[in-house]
Amino acid sequence: MRKLDITEIKRLTPEDFKEAEKNPLIVVLDNIRSHHNTGAVFRTCDAFACEAVYLCGITGTPPHRDIHKTALGATETVHWEYFENTMEAVKILKSKNYKLIALEIAENSTHIDEYLPEKNEKTALILGNEVNGIDQKILDICDICIEIPQYGTKHSLNVSVSGGIAIWTLTKKMRYN
Amino acid sequence: MRKLDITEIKRLTPEDFKEAEKNPLIVVLDNIRSHHNTGAVFRTCDAFACEAVYLCGITGTPPHRDIHKTALGATETVHWEYFENTMEAVKILKSKNYKLIALEIAENSTHIDEYLPEKNEKTALILGNEVNGIDQKILDICDICIEIPQYGTKHSLNVSVSGGIAIWTLTKKMRYN
Numbered sequence: 054m055r056k057l058d059i060t061e062i063k064r065l066t067p068e069d070f071k072e073a074e075k076n077p078l079i080v081v082l083d084n085i086r087s088h089h090n091t092g093a094v095f096r097t098c099d100a101f102a103c104e105a106v107y108l109c110g111i112t113g114t115p116p117h118r119d120i121h122k123t124a125l126g127a128t129e130t131v132h133w134e135y136f137e138n139t140m141e142a143v144k145i146l147k148s149k150n151y152k153l154i155a156l157e158i159a160e161n162s163t164h165i166d167e168y169l170p171e172k173n174e175k176t177a178l179i180l181g182n183e184v185n186g187i188d189q190k191i192l193d194i195c196d197i198c199i200e201i202p203q204y205g206t207k208h209s210l211n212v213s214v215s216g217g218i219a220i221w222t223l224t225k226k227m228r229y230n
Numbered sequence: 231m232r233k234l235d236i237t238e239i240k241r242l243t244p245e246d247f248k249e250a251e252k253n254p255l256i257v258v259l260d261n262i263r264s265h266h267n268t269g270a271v272f273r274t275c276d277a278f279a280c281e282a283v284y285l286c287g288i289t290g291t292p293p294h295r296d297i298h299k300t301a302l303g304a305t306e307t308v309h310w311e312y313f314e315n316t317m318e319a320v321k322i323l324k325s326k327n328y329k330l331i332a333l334e335i336a337e338n339s340t341h342i343d344e345y346l347p348e349k350n351e352k353t354a355l356i357l358g359n360e361v362n363g364i365d366q367k368i369l370d371i372c373d374i375c376i377e378i379p380q381y382g383t384k385h386s387l388n389v390s391v392s393g394g395i396a397i398w399t400l401t402k403k404m405r406y407n
Contacts, residue, residue, distance in 0.1 A: 054337060054375045055337045056334060057335050057336055062335055062385060064382065064383050065383050093391055096384055097387060098382075100378075100387050101382070125384060155231070157231075159234055166402075186233060189232070201277075203278070204250075205241065205279055205304070206243065207302060207307075208236050208239060209277075210274060210277050211269075211273055211274070211300055213391055214270055217388075217391035217392075221395050
């Protein structure tokens with residue numbers, strides 16, 4: 054099993070990526086404190102060809118050295134917008150008929166594997182603050198809450214990890230359902 | 231959809247976690263540079279009840295302030311061992327009949343969703359250095375190489391994100407296959 058070097062992997066160029074068909078998934082970061090997490094989400098959104106990232110509230114915006122450390126250039130390829138508050142972003146998405154999906158630990162949440170988006174359904178995935186999660190007011194207007202079942206001692210996963218699992222799971226289903 | 235507070239989530243106590251049945255998955259970190267990544271992997275291994283984390287080479291070891299920032303206590307719950315070099319760790323695992331799975335971009339790799347472990351099969355998942363990936367010598371003695379298909383411009387995902395997707399995918403299959 055020979056490891057492939059970077060010239061053999063044949064990823065898209067930034068120019069080709071801009072033109073390429075995207076998964077209709079917009080990832081909304083609701084007050085993410087850590088630039089490391091924001092950068093990692095950018096990189097995940099590049100890998101799974103997401104439509105955009107919406108950076109809200111205290112979430113940092115590029116260019117920023119600490120975001121760059123984990124994004125490694127994905128802030129140049131993934132479309133992003135900044136909103137002063139998450140509610141504004143979410144209301145715009147609702148008015149454009151995006152299905153609003155919260156990734157959160159909540160009453161009556163749906164197991165992530167049981168949620169089945171329509172093929173190419175316009176979807177917004179909301180990821181919450183590292184300590185407080187998604188603001189309850191935002192959660193109240195979401196269409197569905199999905200949850201990753203966990204079996205350990207900690208309250209939750211790191212948000213770039215749980216976001217990664219959710220983005221991978223949703224885009225895969227969007228592509229093939 | 232009411233958000234659950236930490237007292238309602240009913241995670242295991244550290245004492246109960248130690249006694250709880252684990253997934254027979256040992257995660258091997260091959261020279262991970264970032265303490266943030268190491269901490270996030272600990273937290274993922276807590277969430278998905280992994281048997282252990284093997285920290286190899288330059289990978290940091292607890293207690294360390296920067297590992298704690300993302301592990302948030304999971305270094306106290308997840309069993310870990312340190313090895314000066316990854317080859318030593320991997321040879322021990324092979325001698326104990328662990329199936330060695332590399333997460334890497336390589337010739338003849340298997341799509342992560344197509345790999346089907348036996349129920350409760352003893353498995354070691356090797357995650358490689360942020361820049362160089364898994365050392366080719368380690369890859370050469372692995373039983374299989376799994377890959378997460380990617381559609382963007384970047385070479386790879388952040389290792390705590392790709393590791394999260396792989397640990398989630400493998401432990402789910404181990405539990406239900």
